[in-house]
Amino acid sequence: MHELPFTEAILDIVLNEAKGVKANKVNRIDITIGKLSGIMPECVQFAFDVISRETIAEGAKLEFYQTPGQVRCRNCGTTFSSQGFDDLTCPNCNKQKIEVLTGREFIVDSIAWE
Amino acid sequence: MEVKVLTIKEDILEANKERARKNQKRLEEHTILGVNVMSSPGAGKTNLILRTIERFKGKLRIAVIEGDIASRMDADKVHRQGVPVIQINTGGACHLDANMIEQALNNLSLEQVDLILIENVGNLVCPAEFDLGVHKKIMILSVPEGDDKPHKYPLMFTEVDVALVNKIDVLPYFDFDMGSFIEAMAGLNPAAKVFKISCRTNEGLEAWFSWLQEEVNQIRRRKQS
Numbered sequence: 029m030h031e032l033p034f035t036e037a038i039l040d041i042v043l044n045e046a047k048g049v050k051a052n053k054v055n056r057i058d059i060t061i062g063k064l065s066g067i068m069p070e071c072v073q074f075a076f077d078v079i080s081r082e083t084i085a086e087g088a089k090l091e092f093y094q095t096p097g098q099v100r101c102r103n104c105g106t107t108f109s110s111q112g113f114d115d116l117t118c119p120n121c122n123k124q125k126i127e128v129l130t131g132r133e134f135i136v137d138s139i140a141w142e
Numbered sequence: 143m144e145v146k147v148l149t150i151k152e153d154i155l156e157a158n159k160e161r162a163r164k165n166q167k168r169l170e171e172h173t174i175l176g177v178n179v180m181s182s183p184g185a186g187k188t189n190l191i192l193r194t195i196e197r198f199k200g201k202l203r204i205a206v207i208e209g210d211i212a213s214r215m216d217a218d219k220v221h222r223q224g225v226p227v228i229q230i231n232t233g234g235a236c237h238l239d240a241n242m243i244e245q246a247l248n249n250l251s252l253e254q255v256d257l258i259l260i261e262n263v264g265n266l267v268c269p270a271e272f273d274l275g276v277h278k279k280i281m282i283l284s285v286p287e288g289d290d291k292p293h294k295y296p297l298m299f300t301e302v303d304v305a306l307v308n309k310i311d312v313l314p315y316f317d318f319d320m321g322s323f324i325e326a327m328a329g330l331n332p333a334a335k336v337f338k339i340s341c342r343t344n345e346g347l348e349a350w351f352s353w354l355q356e357e358v359n360q361i362r363r364r365k366q367s
Contacts, residue, residue, distance in 0.1 A: 030236055030268045037154045045150050055145060059154075066271060066297060102332070113296060124293075125329040128300070134154045142145045 034067060034134065035075035041136045042085050051141035054085040058138045063112045064097035064131030088139075097131020158272060161240035165247060165275025172252040173365045175358045176260065176276030178238075180298065183264030185284040186308040188216045189341035190350075191259050195223045197351050198257070202358060207246045207260040209238040216261060226250055237268035240275050257358055266291065270298040278357060280304040285318045292326035299327060304335045306350060311340040 038057065046054050061067055069092040080086045097110040101118035102125040110116055116126050153159070169176045179187050195204055205226040208217045217229035228246040230238060238260065250258070260276060262269040270279075281302045283291055286309065292299040299305065305327055307320070320338070327336055335353060339346035 030271070033158075033235070033239065034154055037157050040157070041150065041152050041154065045148060045152075049146075049148055066267070102329075116296065123329065124326075125332075136150045136152050136154060138147050138149045138151075140145050140147050 031067065031071035032075050032079075035072050035079060038072070038076065038090075038136060039079055039083070039085060042088075042139055043083060045139060046084055046141055049141065051084060051139075054088045054139050054141050056089050056091055056140035057085070057136065058091045058093065058140075060093045060095060060133050060135045060137055062095050062097055062131040062133040064099075064110060064128055065134050066113070067134060069094070093137070095131070095133060098129040099131070100127045100129055101125060102127055158240050161244055162273040162275035165240055165243050166277070168247060168252070169258070169276070170361070170365070172255065173362055174252060174255050174258055175278070175354075175361045176258045176274070177354070177357075178260050178262060178269070178274050178276045178279045179282070180262045180266075180269045180279065180302070181264060181282035181284070182266045182287060185264070185282045185287065186341050187261045187264070187282060188219060190282060190306065190308065190339075191220060191261060192223060193341050193344065193347055194259065194351070194354065195220070195225055197347070198355075199223075202256045202355075203254055204257045204259060205250050205255045207238075207243065207258060209242070209261055209263045211235070211263060226255070232263060236263055236265050237272050238262050238274060239272045243274045243276075257354070266295040266298050270295075270301045277361065278303045280306065282306045282308050283323070285309040285312055285316050288317075289319045289323040289326070292323065292330055296330055299330045299334075302331065302334055304337065304350075304353065305331075307336065307338045308341055310338050310345060311343045 042057055073090045099110045100107045103123040104121040106118055106120040108119055117124050181187050206220045208229045211232055214229050217227045220227040228249050230242050279302045281298055337350045
C-alpha cells in the first residue's frame with residue numbers, strides 16, 4: 029500500500045531532474061532497492077505507470093537493482109549478507125540475534141532521457 | 143534523439159526524513175516529548191493513551207494525534223478526557239507520515255503542550271518504516287496476538303524503544319509464552335524496554351508511567367543545558 033507515496037517521491041525527483049536538463053522524455057529510471065527495505069519493485073512499477081500518465085516520464089521503464097543486506101550477528105559477531113527478512117539467521121551459530129548494517133537503501137541512481 | 147544518462151543518486155525517503163527532522167526541531171523548540179504509538183488493530187493503543195491521560199491529569203499537558211484510515215471514534219474518546227486532539231484520516235493509507243504530523247502540529251497550540259502521543263494506524267508493518275520526527279517509538283503487543291510476532295514482523299520490534307505486552311489479565315486463557323517473547327525481543331532489540339501491562343486492570347502501568355515521566359524530564363533537562 030505505501031509503495032504509492034514512495035512512488036510519488038520517485039516521480040518528483042525524476043521530473044525535477046529532467047526539468048533541469050530540459051528533457052523531452054524519460055525512458056528509463058535506475059533505482060537501487062535494498063533487500064531489507066521491505067519495498068516490492070513490482071508494486072512500485074505499477075504505481076508509477078498510473079501516476080506518471082501525461083508527464084514526460086510516462087511509459088518509463090523502472091530498472092531495479094536489488095542489493096543484499098549486510099547483517100551482523102550479535103551472538104557470535106559474524107557478518108553475513110541477507111537476501112531478505114526471511115534470511116536473518118546467522119550461518120555460523122544459527123541464532124537470530126542480528127543488527128542490520130545495510131540493506132534498507134532506496135535510491136534513484138540515474139535516468140536515461142532524450 | 144540521442145538518449146543520455148543523468149546520474150542522480152537521490153534518497154527516495156529523503157523528503158520524509160527532511161520533514162521528520164523539521165517536526166523534531168519544532169517539538170524541541172517547545173520542549174515537547176513526542177511519542178509514536180504503534181500496534182496492530184485492537185491491541186490497546188487508545189486505551190493506553192486514555193490511561194496515560196488519566197494518570198498525568200494536572201501534571202503534564204498532553205495532546206493527542208489520532209491516525210485512522212476513517213472515523214473519529216478514537217478522537218472522540220480522547221476528547222472526552224478534555225485534552226486537545228487532532229484526528230488524521232489517512233483515507234486508505236496504512237501509516238502516518240511526517241507530512242501528516244506537520245499538518246497536525248500546525249493545528250495544536252504547542253506552547254501549551256508537554257507531551258504529544260501519536261496513535262498510528264493499526265498495522266505492524268508500514269508504520270515502522272516512516273520516521274515522524276518524534277523522540278520515541280513504542281509498540282503494543284496484546285496477549286491474544288501471540289508471542290511469535292517479533293519473528294513475523296521483525297522491523298517493528300527492531301525499531302521501537304519500548305514494547306508493551308498488553309492484556310496480561312487474560313494470560314491464563316491463551317498460549318502466550320512470555321519467556322519466548324522476551325527472548326525474541328532480546329535477540330532483535332536488546333536496548334528496548336519491555337513492560338507487561340493490562341489497561342483493563344491497570345496492572346504494570348506504573349512502570350510505563352515512570353518511563354514516560356523520565357523521558358519528559360530528559361527533554362526538559364536537554365532544553366536547560
